[in-house]
Amino acid sequence: MTDPSDQPIHVLLLRLVLNLAFLVVPFVIPLYLPLPFAIAYWAGAMAAEWIEDRLFGKVDHTFVWMLGGCFGLSYAVAMLMSGTVASVLAGVACFLLLLWLQSLWEKRTDMRIERTPEPPIAAAESDARSDNSAWGSPVPVTPEGESLRVLACHEIAMGGPVICDYLLPDGSVILGAGSSTGFSADRQYFVSPSPSRGQWGLLIYDRRSHILYRCDDATAFWEIDLVTETTITGRHSPVTSNRTYSAQIAELIAGAEKEQMVTVVDLKIPAKDWADICDRDEASLPAGPAGVPDITSIPYLPDSLMALEAPLDPLYHPMAELVVDGVTSGLLISTRYPDVVWREDANAFACFANRKDHRDESGYWSWKTANGWREIAKGHDIGANRPYASRDGLAALDPDHLAVGWTLAQPELGYSRFGRLSSYAHAPLEIDGRTYPQPVVRQCLPLVEGGATESIESAPLNTGKRIRWHFLRRDTDLSCDVFTCTFGVQALEGEWLLDHRISATGDFIALVAYAASPEVPHRIAVLDGETGMLAWIEESLCDPQLQGFAEDTLHFVHLVGRIDDGPTGPAYLSADEAPQNFDEAVPPPAKARAFMEHRDGSALHYRQSAATLRNGAWRLRSDKP
Structure with missing residues (x-):
């Protein structure tokens, strides 16, 4: 997900203006409406709440319009009174009455209105101090003595805290965690901050139920010092206050976003992260000339992802097995960037593929109607030396050669016209x-x-x-x-x-x-x-x-x-x-x-x-x- 602090300033300003408009407009419109229209505005906002709840299972965006309707109708009633004191009393009384009616409407219709509770975090005094740092810590070890695998680790910014992706021994994947982690004393929970350039959060993973709790409002924890069966104790930014905070696990979970894990082969991936992985465009195989054989592909995943050196690679870079005229090839091509080129006579094509039985080995392969598959020697690696080059893909196929496109790099000096290369x-x-x-x-x-x-x-x-x-x-x-x-x-x-x-x-x-x-x-x-x-x-x-x-x-x-x-x-x-x-x-x-x-x-x-x-x-x- 994109960190708001990474967005351009004009995008942030536009979002600020739109958010302000969303808060202000529902209160301004009813101020200019006569009493009958103000009543209709309020009633319409109440009905809109009910509709949003039925469509989405909760009330979120229309709640502010209901408040605006209460405010506008109260203002219209106040304007009917003569005298300042009478107007104020009538307006306040009307506003409170409308809120009471709204609460009755909410209970009557069983609406679920989004309200953000205060995070149950309090300052604490504790002698517990772990050696885990937000800037880097030893590889976490489970209470059972097994080390977690660190799939990726990088700094938020140069010299800043680090963000890590972890693979737990049971196949659970936790993405976007911090380097300072902890396990509860009863071994049930894995706890880690969720670092960000903006507002930090807290991740609590239930190892027994396989549920991830995203505590976005628990911003106090940068480093985890102690996790008991019921309480998390940790510190805020060590470069500022380094103040200690504590919170009850049950209270944090109650206000958190609950996320199920999705099983993918032998991995368990948070549902939201899995949706992000799946939400990537896949390209279809390039169309060939008339008369080409029937070519399809079958999505491929290895029997075990945990056994791989990079378990998430097959998910981030999905492959599919080529099938020609119903016969599987044993060759895997990228589903997002399929590299295939046809010969003009439609009797042959070539591709850049990996062997299914040796997935790390990639190369060029050709298929001909007469004799099927043949591997093509890679030839001289022109990208390894000056002027350096990047491979663009397959360009053409004729009876004797496969043409591969390359783009050469360009030399740049330190100060444009002079300096070091x-x-x-x-x-x-x-x-x-x-x-x-x-x-x-x-x-x-x-x-x-x-x-x-x-x-x-x-x-x-x-x-x-x-x-x-x-x-x-x-x-x-x-x-x-x-x-x-x-x-x-x-x-x-x-x-x-x-x-x-x-x-x-x-x-x-x-x-x-x-x-x-x-x-x-x-x-x-x-x-x-x-x-x-x-x-x-x-x-x-x-x-x-x-x-x-x-x-x-x-x-x-x-x-x-x-x-x-x-x-x-x-x-x-x-x-x-x-x-x-x-x-x-x-x-x-x-x-x-x-x-x-x-x-x-x-x-x-x-x-x-x-x-x-x-x-x-x-x-x-x-x-x-």
């Missing part, structure tokens, strides 16, 4: 007010080992041709892969990196040439899609990494030196300080690989630059820092 963003990049999308590639995997070769292809240029990369080896020092390249049928001389950018017009593609040890990559080439000719940027640029390509301007970052990254070193310069302030300039390419090796107290310093096409040549643009 802080991250690789999986998002569009904005440079000089213009947004540059992430480049995409397709990995073409051969369907049969020893048949067609594996390759990676770029998006097409205007001519329809693509660059194709063929893997050679991995450079572990620089964490990058080395390829040969072809453009159409044209082989490009030399060795290349996967990093590339296609110009906004689709006329050019920029590539980074590889350089073997002791050098590092330092040359950028731009290929003309019409002629297939390579033009090199004239300047040598150490470790260039591409960012964006406009019509005739290529943006990239490159290494310029080293900088002190100690606590007060210039690596922490503010964005308005000169980017030239580095301690040691980068040496020539032949010595750059040793220069880039890790040093304590020193960071590599990069700069953003751009090259433009001028008079038929690509040159650095001078206005970049």
Whole structure:
């Protein structure tokens, strides 16, 4: 559930206005009604209470309208009196009479009106002090000596109290609990705060009846010190008062929200949490061309969830077994993000799936009308090294290859145009007010080992041709892969990196040439899609990494030196300080690989630059820092 404190300020203000309007409007409207209409307003509100009770089993929203009707009718009666004292007495008497009539109506019709009782919590003096902290505690242990499993644990905010999900030995799952917990002396109840950025609550789980009580009004307990058979003793925020409070378990339960547990395989999950898990969209299998076989899926859960390392994963990430023409496959696909692609002739399809008998093993599989299922080798992992990439899904299937889509990440500097290479963003990049999308590639995997070769292809240029990369080896020092390249049928001389950018017009593609040890990559080439000719940027640029390509301007970052990254070193310069302030300039390419090796107290310093096409040549643009 969404924490209100996590919502934007405009949403919170809108909710505040709507809540105020809900409280004020029912009292304002009857003030402007004549006496007959005020009587009708009050009678209508009473009838609305009865209707809400019959429809929803309780009276909640219409109660305030009934109070508004009492107030408005009392005001109308008071206005009939002459004299201030008589008006006040008549109005008060009428209001009390109407409330009495309402109580009779409530009893007569057996209505259940929501009233929030005061939480039965009182300040207490106690010498009991547990070592359990809201900021982290040892794994809880049941009175029987069995440890609870901590399924997840994270801080509310940086340095704040933690929220934990627990699995009890009997399969009961308690979500959104605190790290400070306790068991009652009679072993019946498990007690934990319910941390929040806003108002905290208290969770009481009846281990015998399998009922969870959510005590949302019990806000005093941040840390649990002692739980007897009848009483809970604990403290409020240790960073403020650290005051001790106590409450009777029976009284807390009486005013709590009672929640049954739902059995899912061998787990018991609170009904509300299970409803949240189920309330997630599931996608249908993509439709294939005409004449495809009948493909369905059967929801799948393992025989035991408790036996899994992550018992809730099959629930949060549900899988289903593929069935082709009524025959089960033994392969599981995601029900929320099914990754399936059809061949155009409808005689084959491929999918990304997990084996049912080895659920942790995922891979690519193809099915053909003639010979059924066949596993496809995953091929080279292009996401593990620079320029890093994320898998998008299956893109196409032909008689020889399965095409898998990938999106390359984009290098970002600490201060946009200079600084340390802080991250690789999986998002569009904005440079000089213009947004540059992430480049995409397709990995073409051969369907049969020893048949067609594996390759990676770029998006097409205007001519329809693509660059194709063929893997050679991995450079572990620089964490990058080395390829040969072809453009159409044209082989490009030399060795290349996967990093590339296609110009906004689709006329050019920029590539980074590889350089073997002791050098590092330092040359950028731009290929003309019409002629297939390579033009090199004239300047040598150490470790260039591409960012964006406009019509005739290529943006990239490159290494310029080293900088002190100690606590007060210039690596922490503010964005308005000169980017030239580095301690040691980068040496020539032949010595750059040793220069880039890790040093304590020193960071590599990069700069953003751009090259433009001028008079038929690509040159650095001078206005970049």
